[in-house]
Amino acid sequence: MLSVSEIKSLLATPQKIVITTHHKPDGDAMGSSLGLYAYLIQKGHHVKVITPTDYPYFLHWMPNNSDVIIFTEAQEEAAKLVAEASMIFCLDFNTLSRINELGELVRASAAYKLMIDHHLEPEDFDDYRHWSINACAAAQLVYDFIVNVLKDGSFMNKDIATCLYTGIMTDSGSFRFPSADATVYRIAADLIDFGAEHWRIHQLVYDNATENRLRFLGHCLSDKLEILRESRTAIITVTQDELRRFNIQTGDTEGIVNYALSVNGIKLAAFIIERTDKVKLSLRSTGDFPANEICKKYFNGGGHRNAAGGYSEQNLEDTVATFKQLLTEYKTQLLQ
Numbered sequence: 001m002l003s004v005s006e007i008k009s010l011l012a013t014p015q016k017i018v019i020t021t022h023h024k025p026d027g028d029a030m031g032s033s034l035g036l037y038a039y040l041i042q043k044g045h046h047v048k049v050i051t052p053t054d055y056p057y058f059l060h061w062m063p064n065n066s067d068v069i070i071f072t073e074a075q076e077e078a079a080k081l082v083a084e085a086s087m088i089f090c091l092d093f094n095t096l097s098r099i100n101e102l103g104e105l106v107r108a109s110a111a112y113k114l115m116i117d118h119h120l121e122p123e124d125f126d127d128y129r130h131w132s133i134n135a136c137a138a139a140q141l142v143y144d145f146i147v148n149v150l151k152d153g154s155f156m157n158k159d160i161a162t163c164l165y166t167g168i169m170t171d172s173g174s175f176r177f178p179s180a181d182a183t184v185y186r187i188a189a190d191l192i193d194f195g196a197e198h199w200r201i202h203q204l205v206y207d208n209a210t211e212n213r214l215r216f217l218g219h220c221l222s223d224k225l226e227i228l229r230e231s232r233t234a235i236i237t238v239t240q241d242e243l244r245r246f247n248i249q250t251g252d253t254e255g256i257v258n259y260a261l262s263v264n265g266i267k268l269a270a271f272i273i274e275r276t277d278k279v280k281l282s283l284r285s286t287g288d289f290p291a292n293e294i295c296k297k298y299f300n301g302g303g304h305r306n307a308a309g310g311y312s313e314q315n316l317e318d319t320v321a322t323f324k325q326l327l328t329e330y331k332t333q334l335l336q
């Protein structure tokens with residue numbers, strides 16, 4: 001394990017650093033990664049952000065986005081960077097399977113591995129861990145790491161603040177989840193002081209939809225939403241054919257599950273989508289209902305109690321049937 005003073009002395013001279021984050025990165029994955037990136041380049045390090053896959057267009061405006069390497073599009077370059085790195089920061093994930101093929105390259109690298117994360121049950125692959133499940137976002141922990149652990153608050157700037165604010169805003173549901181406690185609001189205020197334009201960030205992320213996305217959302221809500229009152233559950237299923245018909249791109253399906261959860265009386269919402277290789281599930285829940293338990297037990301996944309995901313090797317129809325079947329097991333909790 002690396003101590004904080006060892007990390008500080010490493011960071012006192014230029015290092016070759018890779019920052020990576022989970023596949024299909026979301027606002028927190030990109031916000032925490034590009035926030036840490038903006039800090040580390042200021043300190044004079046050679047830094048690259050490598051994402052396992054592509055990510056939504058509404059995150060492409062972020063500072064230094066053009067420096068990001070997407071593993072699936074530049075495998076050799078990414079593998080070389082990982083192999084030659086002296087430090088690898090793993091942000092917003094804690095099991096190497098969450099970064100696909102990149103995972104085994106990271107494991108094999110001689111670099112120090114530093115995990116900054118807020119998910120349950122971390123795998124033991126790291127040399128340093130700044131980890132808390134109480135943090136609303138990995139970006140919150142990156143802020144804490146820079147300001148309170150490394151005591152480098154003087155390095156905070158507009159780019160860092162913009163990225164970290166994006167991560168905190170997206171993972172806290174725009175500051176409305178229980179995880180957005182008073183500390184999170186104080187950090188957000190600091191980030192605004194450091195130059196984050198909260199109104200602009202919100203607009204760029206949430207008021208930036210393509211026409212296709214909005215029409216697809218309309219289709220999901222009017223034609224595909226299924227309400228199971230007897231188990232206080234709402235389901236939206238989407239087929240490959242529908243994805244093609246609406247020309248759906250990475251990011252277009254983000255957040256649709258939350259509309260299903262917004263129906264009164266609904267405690268569990270599922271968005272079940274037929275991808276080319278497998279069926280992906282996104283679950284959201286309210287209160288104490290453990291969406292992550294369902295994903296872990298039935299769908300090779302996990303996540304947070306109120307926001308979790310996983311996948312199924314069954315076809316779409318059978319996956320939906322499995323999902324409806326398992327609801328009986330959770331009936332008491334759903335009706336509580």
Ligand code: 5GP
Pocket residue numbers: 119281282283300301302303304307308309310311
């Ligand atoms: P989403 O529904 O937005 O894809 O994912 C919500 C949350 O569930 C993510 O932040 C992540 O913590 C978790 N999650 C989603 N997919 C998976 C998965 O395949 N495996 C695990 N372990 N967690 C996942």
Ligand code: MN
Pocket residue numbers: 028029092118136137138171
């Ligand atoms: Mn996160």
